Amino acid sequence: MNANTSSPRRAFLLMIAPWLAALSILVAVSAGADEPALPQISEGGRFVEQDGAKIYGAICQSCHMPQGQGAQGAGMYPALAKNPRLAAAGYLIYNVVQGRRGMPGFGAYLSDTQVAAVANYVRTNMGNGYTDSVSAADVAKLR
Amino acid sequence: MSNEDAAQAPLTRRDLLAMVGKVAGGSAMYHAMTSLGFAQASPYSGPVRLEGAPKGATILILGAGVAGLVAAYELRNAGYQVKVLEYNNRAGGRAWTLRGGDEYTELGGYSQRCEFDKGLYINPGPWRIPYHHYGILDYAKRLKVPLEPFMQVNYNAYLHSKNAFGGVPQRFRHIHADFQGHASELLSKAVNKNQLDNAMTREDQEVLRDALKTWGALDKDYRYTAGVDSSNRRGYDVLPGGGLMPSPVPSKPLALDQIMKSGFWRHLAEGNDQSHHSAIFQPVGGMDQIAQAIYREVSSLVQFNAKVTKIEQGDRGVTVTYTDAGNTSNVQQAKADWCVCTIPLSILSQIDVNVATPMLDAIQAVPYEASVKIGLQFKRRFWEQDDLIYGGISYTDLPISMVSYPSTGFGNPGKGVMLGGYIWGPNAYEFTSLEPKERVRLAVHYGSKIHPQYLQEFETGVSVGWHRVPFTNGCFGNWSDAARVKHYQNLCQIDGRIVLAGEHASLIPAWQEGAVLSALDAITRLHAKIKSTA
Numbered sequence: 001m002n003a004n005t006s007s008p009r010r011a012f013l014l015m016i017a018p019w020l021a022a023l024s025i026l027v028a029v030s031a032g033a034d035e036p037a038l039p040q041i042s043e044g045g046r047f048v049e050q051d052g053a054k055i056y057g058a059i060c061q062s063c064h065m066p067q068g069q070g071a072q073g074a075g076m077y078p079a080l081a082k083n084p085r086l087a088a089a090g091y092l093i094y095n096v097v098q099g100r101r102g103m104p105g106f107g108a109y110l111s112d113t114q115v116a117a118v119a120n121y122v123r124t125n126m127g128n129g130y131t132d133s134v135s136a137a138d139v140a141k142l143r
Numbered sequence: 144m145s146n147e148d149a150a151q152a153p154l155t156r157r158d159l160l161a162m163v164g165k166v167a168g169g170s171a172m173y174h175a176m177t178s179l180g181f182a183q184a185s186p187y188s189g190p191v192r193l194e195g196a197p198k199g200a201t202i203l204i205l206g207a208g209v210a211g212l213v214a215a216y217e218l219r220n221a222g223y224q225v226k227v228l229e230y231n232n233r234a235g236g237r238a239w240t241l242r243g244g245d246e247y248t249e250l251g252g253y254s255q256r257c258e259f260d261k262g263l264y265i266n267p268g269p270w271r272i273p274y275h276h277y278g279i280l281d282y283a284k285r286l287k288v289p290l291e292p293f294m295q296v297n298y299n300a301y302l303h304s305k306n307a308f309g310g311v312p313q314r315f316r317h318i319h320a321d322f323q324g325h326a327s328e329l330l331s332k333a334v335n336k337n338q339l340d341n342a343m344t345r346e347d348q349e350v351l352r353d354a355l356k357t358w359g360a361l362d363k364d365y366r367y368t369a370g371v372d373s374s375n376r377r378g379y380d381v382l383p384g385g386g387l388m389p390s391p392v393p394s395k396p397l398a399l400d401q402i403m404k405s406g407f408w409r410h411l412a413e414g415n416d417q418s419h420h421s422a423i424f425q426p427v428g429g430m431d432q433i434a435q436a437i438y439r440e441v442s443s444l445v446q447f448n449a450k451v452t453k454i455e456q457g458d459r460g461v462t463v464t465y466t467d468a469g470n471t472s473n474v475q476q477a478k479a480d481w482c483v484c485t486i487p488l489s490i491l492s493q494i495d496v497n498v499a500t501p502m503l504d505a506i507q508a509v510p511y512e513a514s515v516k517i518g519l520q521f522k523r524r525f526w527e528q529d530d531l532i533y534g535g536i537s538y539t540d541l542p543i544s545m546v547s548y549p550s551t552g553f554g555n556p557g558k559g560v561m562l563g564g565y566i567w568g569p570n571a572y573e574f575t576s577l578e579p580k581e582r583v584r585l586a587v588h589y590g591s592k593i594h595p596q597y598l599q600e601f602e603t604g605v606s607v608g609w610h611r612v613p614f615t616n617g618c619f620g621n622w623s624d625a626a627r628v629k630h631y632q633n634l635c636q637i638d639g640r641i642v643l644a645g646e647h648a649s650l651i652p653a654w655q656e657g658a659v660l661s662a663l664d665a666i667t668r669l670h671a672k673i674k675s676t677a
Contacts, residue, residue: 038588039577041542047569062513062575062610063250071250073613074230074450074468075490102489102616104510109569 046109052121055114059106060122068126075102082127089134092119094142107143112136187278190285191663193670196222197677202669203228203463203477205454206485207445208236210645210658212437213282214483214666215444221670226477227441228449230468230614234438237268237615238655240429241518241605249611255579258520258603262552263560265518266430267607269655270547270562271295273418276651278659279433283426286436290424294550296414297535303593304540307405312537312593317397318407320360320376324367325399327359335365369395410538418654425550433655449475451486454496456640481673483665485645485658487511489616498638505630509647511617513571517543517586517606519563524555525596541589542570563590563604575608582606620647635665642669 042048042058049055057066063077064070070079086092096115099105106115113136123130202218204211207229219225241247243259259265271293272279283290298319301312333339334348334355343351356365360372367373374393381392402408413419426432438445450471453464461482467473484491489511496503526532526548534550543564552559563586566574574582583604591597609618622631635648644665649657 035584038585039573039581041573041585042569043540043542045568047573057576058569059572059576062572062608063616065251071611071613073250073616074486075493075616077250077616099510101492101507102487102509102511104513104621 052117055118056121080122080126086123086128087130093139097142112139115139191217193221195674201479202481203479204483205451207234209238209434209655210485210662212434213659213662215441216437218666219441225444227445228465229445229447230450232447235431235434238431238434239268240264240266240431250613253579255605257605259560260558264429265560267516269430272424274422276656279655283433288432288436289427291427291551293423293425294534295419295423300532300535301537301593302407302410304405317377318402319411321396322402322408324359324373327355327361328367331355331365369393461640482641484643487615488620488647498641501633502638505634508626508630509620509622512619512621513610514618515566515571515574515608517563517582518560519604520558520560520602521600522558522602523600524559525600537593539593543586543589546590575610579606619653637668637672
């Protein structure tokens, strides 16, 4: 079969493409009325989220779960909720930047400011009350 | 050869390799061999032959993925008494296929029911087998698992970027032919202007110019122009027909600067990796078929729903403590003389195991990569019917990274399932963090930028974020170069009565071939040790 651009169906589609595009905008708009907005997704190979809660929702949540409750399967993901180990900010920052055992490090994907933001979020939410906040400079020392 | 002779004889490649092997070890020698053009063949040298298992010797295998199944099959055939413990209620591990009716519950408790039509499927894990992965292919052959071609490179598939060509997807054949044509024209100009005189002889430059003419589809003046030569590569606006049909109309190449600016040149070498070369295969009916065929041979040895919690070896044997996967209060033990452990390091690093410190350090040294796959069912195979795309992959810079069309069932008038995204890097974490149906919704949204038909034709989808997979906590062992140097040899040793196997104990991470070769190497060494200590 000689695949090419000249099938009648293809030609027809090309002809109506602008209409289809307009229609898809309409569909998106009308879908927007009854469907929730699409979640934010980064572009460009780094995490665009800057806010601590959003960074948590983009990264940590995939394993440690939305309420920081962790998970159990053949292995486990530790709960971050009410986790006394988070008292030591350096422990948390080091793990986020460098990784720990099966957990990948995120140093290459996140700025110092982003790491500090997510560390501060985790240490003051989900039942954790460690109010000694960390700064980008604290993160830089653990790179 | 005496030392004196050796000092005078010219150094052959074999001498060099022997030296490298002595000084730097086998793995360095393998790399040296590869770069010198040897070692094209797999280290797989045909079915493993293990003979003379001591009467009554027992081996416990942990994990019934590809590595564990291969180990069970070969050790049982060698005469050992084998038992396999597997966490899942099925065999195959990551060699896994989701079909209509399958239920899948990921970590966090999010459940999906795959609603695909009969015969349609998605492979969340491995999905293709290169021709030089001799080990896994040999199991397919020995166990009569039918294979079919996997379409890796499809010249009629698309390259897409939201910022290039106004977001309109471009045919791979256009970008490929035009980049090659323009680059050839430029290089042949360099020959004409004597700019390569320092690099090669005049004679060789003439040959190079002829080669460029052929390679780039240049015209008689060594130019890449609209015409028969270029259109035979990139396609015609009106194809040659029969009888009194309209005359063919050649197509007009894209300008080189458009291609440069688009970034699409990044995708031109995708099919050039040896692991993507034609021929490349998939098992008929789904990637789980090879693992399932091995499982059928050893099914009576495999216990499902067994969650390993402790591995303890002593002078006389190995004791493995496990529970029911769903009921961790039901504690049981299994004992054997020896143990082959294929549990992924992401899980094994959390299990109490008494091996020596270097191996423990190695077990804890490997992070597991994030990856997400999404399968989408559509009411019709519009990619074939409208776009003339039969299998293969379209690449995009959108977060879904690629979409792939089924390499089977061509021309089927019914429904079809596409791979709607194969996601890596930051986007893989973002997608994994979402609930399964949100991943599917996003995949449909992004994919519709390449195929507007998505919005009309989409029916149902499933998604697997590998960090939420309960039996692996990740996609594969992502060794850093530094960790390889420091820990790989230690990971692969036999420690007393325990040896590890799996893709994580191979130099072919994430591929089934790594699991097969790792298992064969581990059991061959283990068998030799057992015989020598019997």
